Amino acid sequence: MGKDLSVVVSAQDDRVRYRRKVRRCLDVLALMLDDFAFDTESPTTGLEIELNLMDGDAEPAMCNAEILANLADPRFQTELGQFNLELNARPRLISGNGFADYERDIVDSLARAEDRARKSDSTIVLIGSLPTLQPDHLVLANLSANERYRALNDQIVGARGEQFSVDIRGVERLQTSNDSIAPEAACTSVQFHLRVPRDRFAAYWNASQAVAGIQVAVGANSPYLHGRQLWAETRIALFEQATDTRPDELKAQGVRPRVWFGERWIDSVLDLFEENVRYFPPLLPIIDDEDPVGVLEAGGVPILGELRLHNGTVYRWNRPVYDVMNGRPHLRVENRVMPAGPTVIDMLANAAFYFGMAWELAAEEDPIWTRLPFATAEDNFHAGARRGIEATVVWPHSGEISVTDLVLDVLLPKAYAGLDRLGVDSVQRDRLLGIIEGRCVSGRNGATWQASAVWSAEHSRGLSRDAALHDMLLRYSSLQKTNCPVHTWPVD
Numbered sequence: 001m002g003k004d005l006s007v008v009v010s011a012q013d014d015r016v017r018y019r020r021k022v023r024r025c026l027d028v029l030a031l032m033l034d035d036f037a038f039d040t041e042s043p044t045t046g047l048e049i050e051l052n053l054m055d056g057d058a059e060p061a062m063c064n065a066e067i068l069a070n071l072a073d074p075r076f077q078t079e080l081g082q083f084n085l086e087l088n089a090r091p092r093l094i095s096g097n098g099f100a101d102y103e104r105d106i107v108d109s110l111a112r113a114e115d116r117a118r119k120s121d122s123t124i125v126l127i128g129s130l131p132t133l134q135p136d137h138l139v140l141a142n143l144s145a146n147e148r149y150r151a152l153n154d155q156i157v158g159a160r161g162e163q164f165s166v167d168i169r170g171v172e173r174l175q176t177s178n179d180s181i182a183p184e185a186a187c188t189s190v191q192f193h194l195r196v197p198r199d200r201f202a203a204y205w206n207a208s209q210a211v212a213g214i215q216v217a218v219g220a221n222s223p224y225l226h227g228r229q230l231w232a233e234t235r236i237a238l239f240e241q242a243t244d245t246r247p248d249e250l251k252a253q254g255v256r257p258r259v260w261f262g263e264r265w266i267d268s269v270l271d272l273f274e275e276n277v278r279y280f281p282p283l284l285p286i287i288d289d290e291d292p293v294g295v296l297e298a299g300g301v302p303i304l305g306e307l308r309l310h311n312g313t314v315y316r317w318n319r320p321v322y323d324v325m326n327g328r329p330h331l332r333v334e335n336r337v338m339p340a341g342p343t344v345i346d347m348l349a350n351a352a353f354y355f356g357m358a359w360e361l362a363a364e365e366d367p368i369w370t371r372l373p374f375a376t377a378e379d380n381f382h383a384g385a386r387r388g389i390e391a392t393v394v395w396p397h398s399g400e401i402s403v404t405d406l407v408l409d410v411l412l413p414k415a416y417a418g419l420d421r422l423g424v425d426s427v428q429r430d431r432l433l434g435i436i437e438g439r440c441v442s443g444r445n446g447a448t449w450q451a452s453a454v455w456s457a458e459h460s461r462g463l464s465r466d467a468a469l470h471d472m473l474l475r476y477s478s479l480q481k482t483n484c485p486v487h488t489w490p491v492d
Contacts, residue, residue, distance in 0.1 A: 018285030018306060025307035026277050028292040029322065030270055032302075032329065038198040039330040043422060045355060046091040046193035046332075047102065049347065050340050051110075052125040053083045053117060058132050058473040061122035065145055070116040075109060078144040081185025083130070083137070085113065091193070094355060095423030099348055099432060106344050107483065125477050126347070128222030128235045128339025129186045131450065131469045135226060140180040148284075152313070153181045155283040159245040168237045170230035170386065171223075183242040186225060187235040190347050192335040192354050193321070200362065201269040201320070204333050206369040207361035208318040209262065210377050211354070212337045214411060217384030217391045217403040218439055219350045221339040221446030221486075224454070227465055232388025232447040235339055236381075243315070256280070259315040261378045265369045269331055272320040276311055283313045301329050317381070333358070337381075342446040342476070342486040349435035349485065352424070356415030356433070359422055371396035388447045389439065404440040412437060435485045444487040450476065452491045460492070 032038075053061040060083035067085065068076055079086045089106055092098050114124050143149045163177045176183075196204045220232035231237055240259045256263075256279045266272060286309060292302035301324050308322060321332040335358075338350050361368050369377075372395070380393040384403065391403045398406060412433060419429045439445045444452075450472060457468035479489050 014287070015282060015285045018282050018287055021287055021306045022277055022282065022310050025292050025302070025304040026270075026273055028296055028302055029273060029304060029307065031296065033198060033268065033270055036329065039195070039325070039328040040197040042093055042195070043359070044091050044195040045094050045098075045351075047089040047106070047347075047351065048191040048193070049087045049089070049106070049126070050079050050188040050190070051085040051087060051113075052127060052130045052188055052340075053085065053122045054125050054130065054132070054473070054477070055122050058470040058477075060130055060133055060137050061117075061120070062142055063117075063120040063122055066120050067113065067116045067122070070119060071113060073109070073112065076113060078146050078149075079185070079188075080144060080149055081138070081182065082142050082144055084144070084185055084188060085124070087113070094352075094419075097425050097428060099352060099424065099428040102351075103344060103348055106347075110344070123477060125473070126341030126343065126480060127473075127476065128188060128220075128233060128341065128446070129225055129238070130188075131224035131473055133186050133226065135176060135178070138178065138182040138186060140182055142185070143180075143182060151284060156181050156243060156245055159281070159283070160247065162247055164242055164244065166238065166241045168225070168228075168230045168234060168241070170228075170234065170237075172228040172230060174226055174228045174230055176226065178242065181243050184239060187222075187239045187242075188340045189235065189336060190338050190340050190350070192338070192351050193332045194335070194355060194358060195330050195332050196362075198269070198331055201331050201333070202266045202271070203362040203367065204358055205269070205272070205318055205320065206265050206367065207358045208333055208335055208354075209265070209374075210361065210368045210372055211357050211411065212261075212317055212335075213377065213380030213382070213384035213391075213393055214357075214403060214407060215335075215350065215354055215384070216337050216381065217388055217393070218353070218407060218436060219338050219346075219445060220385070220388035221341050221450070223388075223447040223451050224469060227469065229451060229454070231386045232390075232445075233339060233385040236337075236385035239315070258313065261317055261381055262374070264374050269320050269322075272316070273307065273311065273322075276314045277307075280310070280314050282310055284309060301327060339446070341480065342449070342489075343480050343483050345432075345483050346435065346446070346485050349432040352419060352429065352432035353412075353415050353436045355422065356418035356424075356429075357411055358418070360414040360418030363418075363421070368396065389443055389445050390448075404443065407436065407440050435487070438485065439487045442487045446486050449486050449489055449491065456492055 055061040062082035222235040295302045319334040453472040457463045
């Protein structure tokens, strides 16, 4: 969501100065990409995990501020809703036993947070959308007590100029509206970061776009919202609609949405930053004191704060990231397509699948993006979100093919090869990619488990939909703590 804000400026002259500063930052980035020493020594990775809080009755628990105060751990931060937290795992290499290190770190961190949550009569749940959320939970009053969220809400609401409408047609249909961005808090994800060389950024971003639909299909975990069964990964449709700043007239004119898949393959990371500046007006025109031209001319490393802040208000499913660590700039692909959960090991399996595929596909001599139309990749993305592991997609040399067959026959071997090239320990590689294979063979991921458990509660035990959702979520929470992959969970 960006940095904390103590003052929000919104006068017209502030916006004009901010826009000019953003463009100056963009010019400086272009110069740096031509002739500057970016950090490309190692493919460091990172994980950000968004969490939900629920009480003993499986209702959302609005207590993140209390838990954070008791934790006093900078790796945990607020997220949009008072029932959300975010965990930022320490970046690391995944070569050798990197994934095992991630697992220990995340499990230990969550255990500490769970201990504090229990003191607030709540528990932590890793899930794409909390299925017991109702519209009266997703209101302005339940945003986290952080100025940046209110500021962002005010700017997005002002840009929209009318209520946000949501119309999702899946197994069932949901139509609702809201006067704030609070429904976005229902979208809890895990984000994978991959540091890549400057001259190879386009290849990794294009590869990430190509496989986004396959990722979300295999890892879908958000089938319910407001009591309705919608898409396998309803989080995708909700996020696209609940923060859309465009009224119908601007949609008809072809104005781009801020939650955006994109519209073309790229040749350089600069393509993405240029599009962000060209197509999207500033939401948070916060200006800092840095003169990026002066810093560059003096031999320093510009922070480019305005460009980075603006970039953070354009919600690409694969976002470009410019950052500075230890005095050296670097570039990352931030892969944002995946839901949180169901377990730590499931999320790490999703990470291994993504990192392996992206690394291998980006290195191929006949790259996938030269054979897969961009519009088809976007169609695959929405098909994967809608149908999940039961989706059919279109793939070069395969035509229409089920996601499970595509993964088992084509993409899992590429993920294995990519992890080998990254130096991942073979035991860790086999364990994590074996989970992806297990989902495809069994046809079960988080979304299908949730739907099956609710169906069983409704039809075998006679529970109402609301009671079945609460019952399922309590069972889900209990099974999650075993850290056994979801495709092995019992339904009944």
